[in-house]
Amino acid sequence: MSPDHPFPRAALTDCSDALCIFCAGFGGKNAEMVIRDAGITGLGIDYDAALVDAMRDDYPGWSFLVQDAYKAIRSLSRHRFDLVVADPQMNQRDRLLVLYPTLRRMARHHLVIGVSDHQIPEVKRLGASLSRRTNDSWWAWW
Secondary structure (H helix, E strand, C coil), X not given: CCCCCCCCHHHHCCCCEEEEECCCHHHHCCCHHHHHHCCCEEXXXXXXXXXXXXXXXXXXXXXXXXXXXXXHHHHHCCCCEEEEEEXXXXXXXXXXXXXXXXXXXXXXXXXXXXXXXXXXXXXXXXXXXXXXXECCEEEEEC
């Protein structure tokens, strides 16, 4: 993965396992590849079985769960992961940000969420660091 990839690599510090929610979009190129290349094993969650199946060979040692992300968050809410990454489609970002307290509890070390421009004041209020992804998209991380 290119060193100029926008994923916040500082969020990988002290991490050996990760929960990656909405993992299968773009074959994991937005976050999961960076996490894998750092030697971190993951549990990937996505509702699209075909996209998840296409990722399996590229992510040795990873497990995948084909399930609605929100149901998975509820069922895994008592589990802890060194790193939790949630990169929803833009139309899901407000719904996901409401779950910040749960996601933050699930993350032992770092939480990384894909956010949109209009969410910047809220994630700053929550103490997030930010890194630009695209013209209208950011990574917020704690």
